Amino acid sequence: MPEIKESFTEFVTAHPKMKFMFFGGKGGVGKTTMAGVTALHLAREGKRTMLASTNPVHSLSGLLDQNVYGAPTQVTGVPNLWAYEIDTKETIERSKQDIKTKIRWFLKFAEISTQADAFVESATMNPAFEESAMFENMVDLMLKNEYDAYVFDTAPTANARRLLGMSKVYSLWVNKMVKSRAEAQTLRELLSFTKKKQTDPLMEYLVGFRERILKARDLLTDAEQTAFFFVTLPEALPIAVIKRFINWFHDFGIPVGGVIVNMVIQKDQVRPDSPEFVRNRVAMQDGYMQEIWRDFDNVRAVVPLLDNEVRGTESLQGVARYVFPAKQEISSPMDALR
Numbered sequence: 001m002p003e004i005k006e007s008f009t010e011f012v013t014a015h016p017k018m019k020f021m022f023f024g025g026k027g028g029v030g031k032t033t034m035a036g037v038t039a040l041h042l043a044r045e046g047k048r049t050m051l052a053s054t055n056p057v058h059s060l061s062g063l064l065d066q067n068v069y070g071a072p073t074q075v076t077g078v079p080n081l082w083a084y085e086i087d088t089k090e091t092i093e094r095s096k097q098d099i100k101t102k103i104r105w106f107l108k109f110a111e112i113s114t115q116a117d118a119f120v121e122s123a124t125m126n127p128a129f130e131e132s133a134m135f136e137n138m139v140d141l142m143l144k145n146e147y148d149a150y151v152f153d154t155a156p157t158a159n160a161r162r163l164l165g166m167s168k169v170y171s172l173w174v175n176k177m178v179k180s181r182a183e184a185q186t187l188r189e190l191l192s193f194t195k196k197k198q199t200d201p202l203m204e205y206l207v208g209f210r211e212r213i214l215k216a217r218d219l220l221t222d223a224e225q226t227a228f229f230f231v232t233l234p235e236a237l238p239i240a241v242i243k244r245f246i247n248w249f250h251d252f253g254i255p256v257g258g259v260i261v262n263m264v265i266q267k268d269q270v271r272p273d274s275p276e277f278v279r280n281r282v283a284m285q286d287g288y289m290q291e292i293w294r295d296f297d298n299v300r301a302v303v304p305l306l307d308n309e310v311r312g313t314e315s316l317q318g319v320a321r322y323v324f325p326a327k328q329e330i331s332s333p334m335d336a337l338r
């Protein structure tokens, strides 16, 4: 009989320092819902919790049935819980301005007298730019460190992977830049009549940037503090997606917290005289559940397909009893899903 080896509750208990939790998976599988449930749970445990979305397609306000757009907002009726949908447009605009300034520094440093605008355009027209800007936002929130726990709706899977893959290269590059800046600076000071030290904004930026990358990398790879969870349905594509993600993450040393299987049809609701459609879905589901139990040893929860969408904290509480079952609840609802 397949079974959960370490439940979500047990996982959280076994990681008392857990602070940054992310949810990844294919679109529509329930990432936002599971992030909400997890944040609610942590807040109930007494942790000051931030539920944040860096996703340009927002849904936290919808999930909570409360406007949390643009600023950290206390969730009504839930002590210790804040939610925050980061304003994408503002972030992107700010990043563009930022990049513009930096490109000007670089051009000035290299003594190239070109308008920065063409460079700025090509840097920010890049389709990965928006994603990177949102990722920067996430890192900001993490480094500010104002909450006990952070739950991020939708894992920046590609970016986390990119950041870690690139962090060595970035570091080498920044080190080189810093070195040549320092040399140029010394030379300039030697040649100048006034022996006054000049501040160098580019240098300051590079040093700050390197520090940020190293800090973000340390946090993202610390299995005591960080975990990425993957949500799937008992269906081919969502399973394939999370298998790929999990492999990437293992390669980069990013801690995988486990798998949540969502929207599983409860078998005790299905009878021989149930419609053929339902019986066929359940037969299909059986095959994929077998695959899940065979290929993932880190299933943390199995959540039934509910008869309603999840909206508002009360409805979230209804899902929470499957994700974080109270002790006496563990056997009954789970058994029905096997």
Ligand SMILES: Nc1ncnc2c1ncn2[C@@H]1O[C@H](COP(=O)(O)OP(=O)(O)O)[C@@H](O)[C@H]1O
Pocket: 025, 026, 027, 028, 029, 030, 031, 032, 033, 034, 059, 262, 263, 264, 303, 304, 305, 306, 307, 308, 309, 310, 311
């Ligand atoms: N177990 C479930 N049973 C029924 N509906 C669900 C369940 N989990 C999530 N939903 C609904 O499915 C939709 C997609 O969920 P969502 O969390 O927004 O997915 P994602 O963030 O991965 O795109 C939402 O309408 C949500 O309310």
Ligand SMILES: [Mg+2]
Pocket: 031, 032, 033, 059, 153, 154
């Ligand atoms: Mg979502």
